Amino acid sequence: MTGTATANFPEIFSTRVLSAPLALVWQAWTEPEKIVQWWGPDGFTTTIDKMDFREGGEWIFTMHGPDGTDYPNHKIFTEILHLQRIVLLHDGPPRHSMTITFEPHGTGTKITMLHFFDSRGDYDLAVIGHGAVEGALQHLARLDAFLESTG
């Protein structure tokens, strides 16, 4: 497993290299009976009410936590580029968009996820987002130091 995750204000950027081929990874993300097999942390289950996988389509589901708490979710597929990219809008709170990019990586697949927390968040912001995150790193380090010093 190779993965990185960077949490910065207001983006979370993460990548993961998976050994499975792209077509299979794509199926795992886009087919309701497959996505429920892995969505959410250990101990969570997911019930999908509606998964209209097309641009503008709704995805309505509930995650069931291990302690019995239900977490209703409402997302919209705002962009779908077959075997390449999915953009989801999470209808808050907090409202944010999530761009998942799929690329072949040797015999496996690299997925890149960018979460953008802004009502203006869209694909254009997502593609420039990586640089913004890198640039924000040193700011975050200072901020961390500040939060600790006031803790």
Place this chain on the structure above:
Amino acid sequence: MDSLSTTLAALADPTRRAILARLALGESTVTELAEPFRMSLPAVSKHLKVLERAGLIIRGREAQWRPCKLEAAPLRDVAAWLEGYRAFWEASLDRLEAYLTELQTKGDTK
């Protein structure tokens, strides 16, 4: 908008993040804040208003100087929320990886 969304929207701009980073070092006046950004005072004031509305900074009362001070509480909320969100995805992707291995073992690639 809920308060988390307001904070996140205020943090969406790199200039505002840089202003907060500067304020993490101590109180500053608008003039001091404007210097490193090569921005006009009104442009900086605009960013400060957004930060103030989001509760991320507090501004002094003196009309002349109005020093700006960082307010940490909303940042803590965001940091906590982001950490939970990041953990959610780390755990989900671990499960995805295990599930894909299972699918491949079964040869179920239809």
